[in-house]
Amino acid sequence: MTALVTGATSGIGQAVALKLAQLGAEVIVHGRDAGRGAATVQQIQEAGGAARFIGATLTDPDEVRRLAAEAGAVDILINNAGIYKFGLSADVDDAFFDDHFNVNVRAPHILVQQLAPGMAERGRGSIVNLSSVVATTPARAGGIYGASKAAVELLTRVWADEFGRAGVRVNAVQAGPTETPGTDALPGLAEALGNLTTLGRPASVTEIANAIVFLASSDASYINGAVLQATGGQAAIAA
Ligand SMILES: NC(=O)c1ccc[n+]([C@@H]2O[C@H](COP(=O)([O-])OP(=O)(O)OC[C@H]3O[C@@H](n4cnc5c(N)ncnc54)[C@H](OP(=O)(O)O)[C@@H]3O)[C@@H](O)[C@H]2O)c1
Numbered sequence: 001m002t003a004l005v006t007g008a009t010s011g012i013g014q015a016v017a018l019k020l021a022q023l024g025a026e027v028i029v030h031g032r033d034a035g036r037g038a039a040t041v042q043q044i045q046e047a048g049g050a051a052r053f054i055g056a057t058l059t060d061p062d063e064v065r066r067l068a069a070e071a072g073a074v075d076i077l078i079n080n081a082g083i084y085k086f087g088l089s090a091d092v093d094d095a096f097f098d099d100h101f102n103v104n105v106r107a108p109h110i111l112v113q114q115l116a117p118g119m120a121e122r123g124r125g126s127i128v129n130l131s132s133v134v135a136t137t138p139a140r141a142g143g144i145y146g147a148s149k150a151a152v153e154l155l156t157r158v159w160a161d162e163f164g165r166a167g168v169r170v171n172a173v174q175a176g177p178t179e180t181p182g183t184d185a186l187p188g189l190a191e192a193l194g195n196l197t198t199l200g201r202p203a204s205v206t207e208i209a210n211a212i213v214f215l216a217s218s219d220a221s222y223i224n225g226a227v228l229q230a231t232g233g234q235a236a237i238a239a
Contacts, residue, residue, distance in 0.1 A: 001025045001026065002026045002028065002074045002076070003028065003074060003075065003076035003077075004027075004030060004076070004078070004111075005020065005027060005030060006030045006058070006067075006080050006107070006108075007030065007031060007081025008027070008029040008031060008078075008080070009032075009033055009036035009037050010031065010181045011178070011181055011205055012130065012180060012205050012209060012212070013080035013081065014040055015205035015206055016212050017040060018040075018043065018209075019210070020076065020078075020213060020216070021049030022047065023213070026051070026052075027044060027049065027050065028051070029041055029044070029052065030054050030055075030067060031055065031081070032057055037055060054067055058103045058107035064106075064111060065114060068110065069114070073122070074115055074119075075125055076125070077115055077125070077128075078130075078212060079108035079111060079127065079128070080130045080212075082103060082104045082130055083099060083100060083145075084100075084132070084145045085145065087141055088140075088141050089143055089144075100145055100147075101144075104149065108129055108152060108155070109155065112127060112155075112159055112170070116159065116163050116170075119168045120166030120168050123166065124167045124168070125163070126168070126169050126170075126171075126217075127171070128172065128215045128216050129172040129173075130149075130175060130212075131150075131172045132175055134146035135149035136153075136174070137234070149174075152172060153174070156170055156171060161225065164224050169215075169224045170225065171224065171228065173208065173211045173215065174229045174231055175203065175208045175211075175230055176197055176229075176230060176231035176232040177189070177190040177192075177194045178202055178205060178207075179202050179203070180205055190202035196235055197232030197234070198233030198235050199232040211230040
């Protein structure tokens with residue numbers, strides 16, 4: 001079993017890569033930073049797993065196609081790499097918009113386009129896309145990011161329909177605030193948003209990885225086109 005995990009050099013993706021390797025998958029660790037890639041591969045190998053690194057910048061569609069070609073036949077694709085920046089609509093520029101849609105939507109689209117037909121030919125495969133609670137709950141200054149994840153959720157259901165009869169399942173995890181190197185760069189964010197959930201705290205990367213690996217595994221064999229909320233629960237509004 002081979003698994004490609006994008007953005008596996010950090011945070012949620014790294015936790016998914018480690019867990020899939022523990023379960024026996026040969027993991028292709030993707031990211032941009034070769035140093036972080038080598039460290040993740042080493043961590044997997046030291047735990048007895050198998051992994052290799054492929055570097056690719058997902059803003060460039062040709063790089064995404066090269067990543068798919070170098071990955072080859074994969075059984076599991078985790079579209080995890082993503083960017084999240086904040087800005088009010090009146091303030092953001094075209095590059096801000098393009099970066100979110102190129103990394104968060106176009107790159108997963110190209111990877112599915114390149115890799116899912118091979119899975120369909122082999123009669124099996126599982127794809128999990130990363131969404132966010134802000135895909136369905138408006139977040140102040142998070143409009144473009146949320147819109148990119150809303151697109152990912154809709155595409156998840158379209159791809160589930162396109163490939164399901166060939167034995168390829170496509171699902172998404174809607175993650176809530178999670179402590180990662182990415183959110184650490186935005187001090188206080190994960191904790192403040194975590195406070196707004198029913199559980200009153202942010203998630204650990206392991207808690208989100210568990211949901212992703214469940215959907216990727218055969219334990220979820222009758223689940224297709226689902227968006228699993230791993231959001232900590234939406235707190236009730238009260239007067
Ligand atoms: N953390 C949260 O609170 C949260 C909540 C909901 C959803 N999510 C989603 O979960 C996913 C992972 O989030 P995270 O917080 O774990 O991320 P993170 O710690 O910021 O790591 C991001 C990963 O994506 C890669 N990446 C970013 N931009 C890239 C680009 N242009 N080309 C190639 N690779 C790129 C990074 O590679 P490098 O090593 O090269 O930097 C890194 O491996 C994202 O899709 C995010 O939107 C996160």
